[in-house]
Amino acid sequence: MGFKRNPKLAVWKFASCDGCQLSLLDCEDELLDVVGAVDIAYFPEASREYVKGPYDVSLVEGSITTAHDIKRIKRIRKESKFLITIGACATSGGIQALKNYKNVEDFISIVYARPDYIDTLDTSTPIGDHIPVDFELRGCPINKMQLVEVISAFVFGRKPNVPHHSVCLECKLKGNPCVMVAHGTPCMGPITHAGCDALCTAYNRGCFGCYGPMETPNTSSLSRRWQEHLNVSSDDLVRAFRGFNTYAEAFRKESEAHDRPRQEV
Amino acid sequence: MVDTKTLVEKGSKTQEKKTPGAVGLLERGAFDQLFQVLQAQGYTIVGPTVREGVILYDELESPDELPIGWTDEQEAGTYRMQKREDEALFGYTVGPHSWKRFLFPPKHRLFRATRGKDGFDIEEDKYDGPNYAFLGVRACELQAMAIQDNVFLGGDHVDPHYRSRRESALIIAVNCGKAGQTCFCSSMGSGPKAGTGFDLALTELISKDGHAFLLEVGSKKGNKIFKKLPIEKAGKKEQKAADAVVAEAEAQMGRQLDTEGLKDLLYRNYQNPHWEEVAEKCLSCANCTMVCPTCFCSTVEEMTDLSGDHAERWRRWDSCFTMDFTYIHGGSVRQSTRARYRQWMTHKLATWFDQFGTSGCVGCGRCITWCPVGIDLTEEARALRASDQGELQTGMQAEA
Numbered sequence: 001m002g003f004k005r006n007p008k009l010a011v012w013k014f015a016s017c018d019g020c021q022l023s024l025l026d027c028e029d030e031l032l033d034v035v036g037a038v039d040i041a042y043f044p045e046a047s048r049e050y051v052k053g054p055y056d057v058s059l060v061e062g063s064i065t066t067a068h069d070i071k072r073i074k075r076i077r078k079e080s081k082f083l084i085t086i087g088a089c090a091t092s093g094g095i096q097a098l099k100n101y102k103n104v105e106d107f108i109s110i111v112y113a114r115p116d117y118i119d120t121l122d123t124s125t126p127i128g129d130h131i132p133v134d135f136e137l138r139g140c141p142i143n144k145m146q147l148v149e150v151i152s153a154f155v156f157g158r159k160p161n162v163p164h165h166s167v168c169l170e171c172k173l174k175g176n177p178c179v180m181v182a183h184g185t186p187c188m189g190p191i192t193h194a195g196c197d198a199l200c201t202a203y204n205r206g207c208f209g210c211y212g213p214m215e216t217p218n219t220s221s222l223s224r225r226w227q228e229h230l231n232v233s234s235d236d237l238v239r240a241f242r243g244f245n246t247y248a249e250a251f252r253k254e255s256e257a258h259d260r261p262r263q264e265v
Numbered sequence: 266m267v268d269t270k271t272l273v274e275k276g277s278k279t280q281e282k283k284t285p286g287a288v289g290l291l292e293r294g295a296f297d298q299l300f301q302v303l304q305a306q307g308y309t310i311v312g313p314t315v316r317e318g319v320i321l322y323d324e325l326e327s328p329d330e331l332p333i334g335w336t337d338e339q340e341a342g343t344y345r346m347q348k349r350e351d352e353a354l355f356g357y358t359v360g361p362h363s364w365k366r367f368l369f370p371p372k373h374r375l376f377r378a379t380r381g382k383d384g385f386d387i388e389e390d391k392y393d394g395p396n397y398a399f400l401g402v403r404a405c406e407l408q409a410m411a412i413q414d415n416v417f418l419g420g421d422h423v424d425p426h427y428r429s430r431r432e433s434a435l436i437i438a439v440n441c442g443k444a445g446q447t448c449f450c451s452s453m454g455s456g457p458k459a460g461t462g463f464d465l466a467l468t469e470l471i472s473k474d475g476h477a478f479l480l481e482v483g484s485k486k487g488n489k490i491f492k493k494l495p496i497e498k499a500g501k502k503e504q505k506a507a508d509a510v511v512a513e514a515e516a517q518m519g520r521q522l523d524t525e526g527l528k529d530l531l532y533r534n535y536q537n538p539h540w541e542e543v544a545e546k547c548l549s550c551a552n553c554t555m556v557c558p559t560c561f562c563s564t565v566e567e568m569t570d571l572s573g574d575h576a577e578r579w580r581r582w583d584s585c586f587t588m589d590f591t592y593i594h595g596g597s598v599r600q601s602t603r604a605r606y607r608q609w610m611t612h613k614l615a616t617w618f619d620q621f622g623t624s625g626c627v628g629c630g631r632c633i634t635w636c637p638v639g640i641d642l643t644e645e646a647r648a649l650r651a652s653d654q655g656e657l658q659t660g661m662q663a664e665a
Contacts, residue, residue, distance in 0.1 A: 033571040165587040172555030173371040177319040190550035
């Protein structure tokens with residue numbers, strides 16, 4: 001074992017829906033093992049207990065959307081030996097990064113009764129843009145078994161078994177027929193990072209790209225195929241790439257390639 | 266064909282030496298009895314069935330689960346099922362699955378380790394699954410099995426997991442009566458007629474006179490099944506009809522691969538700029554390697570539980586299209602998609618000869634059909650030939 005005592009774990013939230021940190025509570029069968037292997041020092045979703053830092057490991061959920069967030073994440077980094085970001089928000093900026101393509105002032109004036117109460121940055125950015133991150137666990141939401149694997153790997157000082165290849169590989173291991181080839185369903189599986197255990201394709205749905213770009217995403221080739229063989233429009237391509245991982249570089253660039261300014265009517 | 270005899274001599278009993286077998290006719294009405302005989306002998310039957318809009322391989326209880334009256338239309342990157350005009354049981358070509366799924370499973374545990382007083386106690390996993398009867402094995406798939414036999418059972422290091430599955434399996438081949446648009450077995454010398462490596466072989470005969478199967482015995486194991494079936498005598502007429510079935514498949518072959526000098530062609534074209542064009546299209550998604558019936562690469566993963574008292578070692582299919590595949594200290598050797606596609610195709614069609622004495626391709630066409638962007642191996646080979654630079658290109662290590 002890498003530790004003489006149980007490592008101290010903290011769970012932090014930034015701009016996010018809480019779904020990823022809830023994956024920890026969702027562990028059910030494994031939860032007692034997790035609690036037995038680590039001391040949960042700070043996890044407001046689960047307990048009011050608050051043990052001060054420093055922490056052996058911090059799990060960070062959510063993206064950076066305010067100036068206060070930047071200060072806070074820098075403090076958390078200083079207090080954490082090992083910092084793991086979890087989920088699409090923390091690793092790519094999340095769905096809220098859609099605002100990065102627009103003028104935020106326009107939204108604020110439309111959405112809020114008192115825009116002057118709102119203090120936000122123009123962008124939603126991943127944690128890794130602001131501080132060094134030791135490991136990124138992808139997904140919207142993350143896969144709880146992968147989370148347990150990452151915690152186990154950390155506890156025993158080994159490399160987490162989290163492959164970066166395409167969803168296709170795990171889809172074929174499962175024995176699913178390819179929905180794109182067999183049904184003509186647009187699927188982002190070939191350019192998407194594995195980890196979900198090919199959940200959507202197992203139910204005959206195309207992959208939505210929840211885990212962000214895989215290690216070597218050839219987005220332009222996939223787009224070309226969608227356009228030429230599956231009659232997918234440029235608008236739909238933009239929507240496909242502007243999902244939960246819209247600000248991940250490969251997805252952002254591909255969406256921008258198909259996003260032509262529309263004529264005002 | 267890979268010489269299975271040498272494998273037998275090396276101590277593997279995967280395939281008995283072929284004895285000239287008996288031939289007979291089984292009426293469609295009596296086909297159920299084939300299932301009954303196999304089940305009575307303790308076999309779990311695996312065969313083609315319709316699922317999620319494709320014909321794939323799964324465990325079957327009765328012939329009603331076969332893809333009766335169905336066929337498939339395939340092209341590069343597309344597969345669609347179609348209704349046939351008859352009630353053929355085996356009137357399709359090949360689907361996304363291959364038999365390697367059963368002989369070399371996508372994921373399986375190699376051992377468990379439990380912490381004891383003095384280190385770890387290891388408990389190895391041994392195969393205790395069913396004896397499979399594979400029903401509907403195509404000629405190209407027999408060739409693929411022979412190739413994997415060579416990989417897993419040939420040489421000094423026999424894979425015990427593959428071996429136990431392979432030895433217990435019964436192979437019932439079906440001669441093809443139809444070739445798909447992506448089929449090119451005749452170029453690879455592997456089909457469409459099953460030559461060797463089966464226990465029983467069927468040819469489906471459908472005419473206005475009736476619906477029956479010409480059965481050919483390929484081994485003693487097959488003969489045992491054959492003897493229990495209500496077989497009628499087959500004459501020259503039936504034999505001729507069976508030949509015509511295969512001839513029709515041969516005539517429909519949708520693709521061709523010119524294998525003449527192909528190995529040397531690939532060896533001297535490492536630097537051909539054409540690889541760059543393929544790389545622009547290739548998704549490096551690994552689908553081709555997953556559906557290929559001969560691709561045998563795997564990785565080994567270790568898991569621990571949180572208590573640290575239990576560990577498991579699993580083997581799962583891997584692909585030369587992933588970055589981890591060539592990861593060594595300092596990074597991956599084959600960084601570019603160009604390098605990875607070139608590796609896959611060159612291994613399949615050229616270096617396989619040096620490594621195992623045969624081609625690694627059987628012409629089943631799965632890599633063409635199931636490539637999400639429709640990359641066509643035969644087309645790539647043609648393009649390389651057309652742009653052949655004629656002399657050996659060196660310095661392949663310099664770039665990746």
